[in-house]
Every structure is written in structure tokens, then in C-alpha cells.
Amino acid sequence: MTARCASMHGSAGTGLPPSDPGRLGDLVTAQLGRLCEVAQFDRADAQTYARVLTDGLGPVAVRSLALPPPSNSFLSDDHTPVEFSLAFQPGATPALRVLLEPGAGTEDLAANGRTGLRVIREMAERWKFSTARLDQLEDLFFPASPEGPLALWCALDLRPGGVPGVKVYLNPAANGYDRTEETVREALARLGYRDAFDTLPSGDGLPFVALDLGAWKAPRVKVYVTHEQLVAEQAAEIPRGASDRERDEARSFFRTIAGGSEEGGDDGEGPLIRRALTCHSFTETATGLPSGYTLHMPVRGYVRDDGQARGRAVAVLRRLGMDSAALDRALSAATSRPLDDGVGLLAYVALVHQRGQAPRVTVYVSSEAYEVQPPRQALRTGR
Numbered sequence: 309m310t311a312r313c314a315s316m317h318g319s320a321g322t323g324l325p326p327s328d329p330g331r332l333g334d335l336v337t338a339q340l341g342r343l344c345e346v347a348q349f350d351r352a353d354a355q356t357y358a359r360v361l362t363d364g365l366g367p368v369a370v371r372s373l374a375l376p377p378p379s380n381s382f383l384s385d386d387h388t389p390v391e392f393s394l395a396f397q398p399g400a401t402p403a404l405r406v407l408l409e410p411g412a413g414t415e416d417l418a419a420n421g422r423t424g425l426r427v428i429r430e431m432a433e434r435w436k437f438s439t440a441r442l443d444q445l446e447d448l449f450f451p452a453s454p455e456g457p458l459a460l461w462c463a464l465d466l467r468p469g470g471v472p473g474v475k476v477y478l479n480p481a482a483n484g485y486d487r488t489e490e491t492v493r494e495a496l497a498r499l500g501y502r503d504a505f506d507t508l509p510s511g512d513g514l515p516f517v518a519l520d521l522g523a524w525k526a527p528r529v530k531v532y533v534t535h536e537q538l539v540a541e542q543a544a545e546i547p548r549g550a551s552d553r554e555r556d557e558a559r560s561f562f563r564t565i566a567g568g569s570e571e572g573g574d575d576g577e578g579p580l581i582r583r584a585l586t587c588h589s590f591t592e593t594a595t596g597l598p599s600g601y602t603l604h605m606p607v608r609g610y611v612r613d614d615g616q617a618r619g620r621a622v623a624v625l626r627r628l629g630m631d632s633a634a635l636d637r638a639l640s641a642a643t644s645r646p647l648d649d650g651v652g653l654l655a656y657v658a659l660v661h662q663r664g665q666a667p668r669v670t671v672y673v674s675s676e677a678y679e680v681q682p683p684r685q686a687l688r689t690g691r
Contacts, residue, residue: 329373330372330373331370331372332369332370332371332372332373332388332677333365333369335373335677336361336365336390336675337358337361339641339642339675340354340406341354341358342640342642343392343638343642345641346394346404346638346641347394347402347404347466349466352470353466357406357464357466357470357472361464363427363430364410364427364431364464365389365410365412366410366413366427368412376678377677378412379415379420381409381412381458382457382458383408383409383412383458384655385608385674385679386676386677386681387678388675388677388678389408389409389412390406390407390408390675390677391407391408391674392405392406392642392673392674392675393406393407393671394670394671395668396634396635396668396669396670397666398630398666399629402631402634402635404466405463405465405466406464407461407463407477408462408463408464409460409462410426410427410428410462411424411459411460417454417459417482418453418454420458420459421449421450421454421460424459424462425442425446425460427462428460428462428476431474435472435474435522437521437523438521441521441527442476445498445499445519448482448483448491448494448495448498449478449480449482449495451482451483454482454483455481455482455483455484455485456479456481456485457479457481457515459479460476460477460478461476462474462475473523475518475520475521476518476521477516477518478495478516478519479516480516488513488514489505492531493505495529496529496531496590501529501590502596504529504531504590504598507596507597507598508531509533509586511586512533513534514531514532514533515534516531517532518530518532518587528589528590528591528599528600529589529590530588530589532585532586532587532588533585533586533587534584534585535583535585535586537582538562538582539562539579540558540566543559543586544558544559544562546586546601546603547586548601549597550601557628558659560627561605561659562603562605563579565581565605565607565610565621565624566579566580566581567611567616581605581606581610582606583606583609584604584605585602586601586603586604587601587602587658588600588601599662600660600662600663601661602659602660602661603658604656605657605658605659607621607656608651608652608654612648612651613647613648613649613684614647614648617647617654618639618647621635621654621671622636624659624669628667630669638671639653639673642675642676645680649680650676650680650683651681651683652676652680652681653674653680654672654674655673655674656671656672657670657672658670
């Protein structure tokens with residue numbers, strides 16, 4: 309079953325008849341409004357963030373969902389240029405985040421990047437934060453003829469008061485895939501992390517570099533590493549300086565998300581996950597060592613449907629003392645379809661360790677504006 313998500317969501321919050329698929333901005337702001345209720349934002353903040361989202365999307369926000377996606381966005385499986393996520397901690401309301409591609413609507417990466425930079429600088433002017441760190445890297449990540457799957461993504465960490473934390477995601481392959489490592493090493497050095505590159509684990513690619521801009525307690529530079537084949541023991545050993553407890557948490561998390569779709573590793577170490585990501589956060593320049601580590605698991609590739617993905621995410625949340633009921637409210641906010649009607653609404657689940665903080669779990673929720681992937685008849689290796 310492949311269906312237009314608009315027909316499943318209807319046109320909630322738009323006043324349009326059910327037969328009218330509505331516009332992209334209508335759908336994603338309605339989803340955002342309901343998610344803001346889950347995150348306990350007041351109405352004024354929810355309305356502010358809806359405007360921020362449509363402003364960030366620009367012209368594609370008024371594009372009809374009867375048309376194909378505006379571009380082949382790498383941000384989501386169905387090319388919707390928006391993704392939501394919720395970050396869970398024990399005893400706290402989940403934090404809501406929105407990831408968007410400001411330059412969606414053009415297949416020209418150079419134009420996409422120019423649009424992204426303009427939107428970020430407009431945000432900086434509006435909320436009075438510095439783009440100095442991004443400016444230092446502009447020539448590295450925005451060449452005249454860029455390569456790779458993206459130019460710039462923007463993540464908004466939504467906070468009470470209507471002023472979000474802003475993050476940008478940049479493409480290390482912009483100067484060519486053969487220069488990816490060189491680009492990341494140079495970016496880290498320019499930002500003062502000269503020894504950081506050598507602390508990264510071995511992997512199969514460097515898909516993103518991310519920067520915190522604006523008001524953050526400890527602004528981070530984050531480097532993502534792709535792992536085409538990963539087993540639980542490897543995942544537990546990747547973070548430098550992790551405690552025994554953190555390693556045990558990583559193993560348990562890995563095995564829970566891998567679940568019944570296990571594919572034995574070559575060395576018999578249990579489930580093998582393909583295309584996992586690790587993220588390594590840097591906040592201090594003196595040691596070059598990361599201060600944070602995240603294991604991102606592509607749960608959508610290892611479940612039959614979203615009901616099964618939800619069950620695995622709930623098991624992780626409950627084991628760590630987090631509010632699994634909030635996850636159910638968030639999934640209902642994103643879609644009205646039964647969870648066993650598709651797969652991919654829950655795209656990734658991540659375990660986050662930041663030095664001096666309790667572990668967090670982040671669940672990534674797809675908008676599914678253009679397509680719902682059908683349930684799998686048989687489990688297979690993830691995408």
C-alpha cells in the first residue's frame with residue numbers, strides 16, 4: 309500500500325474539504341501545532357513556530373500536495389523537506405525539534421545553499437545571534453559547483469518564548485566525495501578543534517557536520533559517521549571514554565531496536581544493523597576529545613510496520629524511565645493512520661550521551677506528506 313499521506317491526514321487545521329489535499333505548509337504546520345501540545349507549548353508559541361516553519365520553507369510551503377515533492381530532498385524517505393523529533397529525558401516533558409531544508413524546491417545545490425544561508429542569516433537578524441562560525445566555513449561547504457546529497461539543513465530546537473535554538477547541517481562532500489575527510493578536518497581546525505578529527509572512529513562515510521548557532525549553554529560542533537555494518541559490541545566500544553554503564557546502555561539499546569529482524573554478524577555477535585550513524589560532539593578545544601556521543605539506529609529498516617517500531621521505542625523509553633505515553637501522543641499528532649498501515653513514520657531512534665548529563669533518547673518522526681511506505685511482508689536488511 310502506497311498512499312498519499314494527505315488523504316490519510318485529511319486537511320486538518322486548514323478548513324479545506326477532505327477531497328482537497330491542501331498545501332505542504334498547511335499539513336506540516338498542523339502537525340507541528342499538535343506536536344506543540346505534546347511538548348506543552350502555549351498557543352502563542354505554537355503559532356509563532358508555525359510561522360517560522362512556513363517562512364523557512366519559503367515558496368514550497370504553498371505548494372499543493374497534489375503535486376510531486378518539490379525536489380528530491382535527502383531529508384526524508386518520501387522527500388518531504390521537514391522532519392520532527394522529540395528528545396526524551398527522565399521526569400521531563402519531551403523537547404520538540406523540527407528539521408527543514410530551506411532550499412527545497414530546486415535541484416541546483418548551489419542555489420539551494422544560497423537560499424539556506426539567506427534563511428539562516430534572516431533568523432540571526434531576527435533573534436540576534438552570531439553566524440560567525442558558519443561564516444568561517446562558507447567557502448568550504450558552499451563552493452560554486454557543489455556535489456553531494458544536500459547543501460544546508462536547519463534544525464530548530466523549540467523553546468518556550470518563541471525563540472528556538474538553531475543548528476545547521478552541512479555537507480562534507482560539497483567539494484567532492486574524495487575530499488570529504490579533508491573538508492571535515494579543515495572545518496574542525498578552523499573552529500579551533502585541531503585534534504578532534506583524529507579522535508573520530510573509523511567508519512564508511514562522513515555525511516554531516518553540524519553547528520549550534522545562537523543561544524546554547526555549550527555550543528557544539530558535531531561530526532556524523534556512517535557505519536554500513538554494525539553489531540552491538542562495536543556500537544558499545546565506539547565512544548571514547550564511555551563508562552561501563554554507558555557501554556551497557558548502548559548494547560541494550562542496540563539490541564532492543566534491532567529486535568526480531570536480527571541478521572547475524574559475520575563474527576556471530578548477534579544483530580547486524582546497516583547504515584547506522586554515530587554522532588560525535590565537540591565543545592572544548594583543549595583536548596580534542598568529544599564531549600558527547602549519539603548512536604542513531606534506522607529502526608524503520610528493521611521492523612514490519614510502525615506499530616512494531618513504536619513497541620521497540622517504548623521499550624527503550626520505559627527501561628530508561630522516560631515518558632512513553634508522550635511518544636504515543638506525538639505519533640497521533642503526526643498522523644491519523646493506523647500504525648500497522650505503514651512503515652517509516654518512526655525513522656530513527658537515537659541514544660544520546662552528553663558529558664555530565666543523564667542519557668537522552670531522541671525519536672525521529674516523519675511528516676509523510678507525500679507517501680506512506682507499505683508494511684513489509686518480510687523483514688530484511690535496512691535501507
